Amino acid sequence: QVQLVQSGAEVKKPGASVKVSCKASGYSFTSYALYWVRQAPGQRPEWMAWINAGNGDTKYSQNFQGRVTITRDTSASTAYMELSSLRSEDTAVYYCARASKYSMDVWGEGTTVTVSS
Amino acid sequence: DIQMTQSPSSVSASVGDRLTLTCRASQNIAIYLAWYQQKPGKAPKVLIYAASSLERGVPSRFSGSGSGTDFTLIISSLQPEDFATYYCQQTNNFPFTFGGGTKVQIK
Numbered sequence: 001q002v003q004l005v006q007s008g009a010e011v012k013k014p015g016a017s018v019k020v021s022c023k024a025s026g027y028s029f030t031s032y033a034l035y036w037v038r039q040a041p042g043q044r045p046e047w048m049a050w051i052n053a054g055n056g057d058t059k060y061s062q063n064f065q066g067r068v069t070i071t072r073d074t075s076a077s078t079a080y081m082e083l084s085s086l087r088s089e090d091t092a093v094y095y096c097a098r099a100s101k102y103s104m105d106v107w108g109e110g111t112t113v114t115v116s117s
Numbered sequence: 118d119i120q121m122t123q124s125p126s127s128v129s130a131s132v133g134d135r136l137t138l139t140c141r142a143s144q145n146i147a148i149y150l151a152w153y154q155q156k157p158g159k160a161p162k163v164l165i166y167a168a169s170s171l172e173r174g175v176p177s178r179f180s181g182s183g184s185g186t187d188f189t190l191i192i193s194s195l196q197p198e199d200f201a202t203y204y205c206q207q208t209n210n211f212p213f214t215f216g217g218g219t220k221v222q223i224k
Contacts, residue, residue, distance in 0.1 A: 035213070044204060045161060047213040061212040095160055102167040102208055103151035107160035 002026035004034075004096050004108035011114045017084040020111045022096030029077035030054040033099035036070060036081045038092040039110075050099065051079060086115045119143050119207050123216035129224040136192040138219045140205035145185050149209035152181055152190045155218075156201045164203075165190065195221070 007021040022034065036048040050059045051070045058070050064083070072079040079096060094111045097104035120143035130136055140150065148168040153161035163172045165181035168188055178193040192199055200223055205216040
């Protein structure tokens with residue numbers, strides 16, 4: 001079945017970076033784009049970035065001011081999200097999700113990132 | 118950025134009730150609107166895409182309508198498993214913004 005499996009929870013100190021992985025299975029990885037979305041406790045989901053898994057094109061939310069980088073490894077059917085200069089406000093669950101034309105149709109289980117000194 | 122506004126922010130309802138949730142976009146998004154259901158500790162799950170198309174496997178008691186700036190999600194007969202938070206999201210322009218959600222609670 002189609003699924004996205006994410007890497008495990010992370011605890012980071014302020015100023016550090018975190019890299020979250022998202023491994024796709026059950027479909028042709030390069031035929032779909034992927035989104036990254038985060039959700040802070042009690043908040044609405046927040047769209048972060050998009051990557052075309054086929055050609056590697058990316059788009060980023062201005063809200064992250066160059067702190068986020070999305071990459072992919074087609075041989076491993078895996079996408080990666082790296083967020084740098086972490087601060088306490090970055091504590092959230094980070095999701096990858098597959099892009100369909102009008103929605104995000106398959107989601108990973110989420111990766112909890114905690115930023116604490 | 119396109120702002121998405123949902124109402125109400127929360128509602129208390131009983132099993133069997135008919136529920137109408139609304140979502141308004143700050144500018145015209147045509148039919149680029151999706152509805153998601155989220156339960157605590159879980160990822161969102163898409164219910165409706167393209168404003169009114171039912172995602173495969175989603176019960177037919179869920180329906181969506183609207184275009185342009187005003188959208189509606191209807192649950193025709195609320196079931197125990199429907200108590201959750203519902204989000205709308207526009208996919209017309211980056212960044213693909215979400216509404217603030219409607220929490221459906223048991224009365």
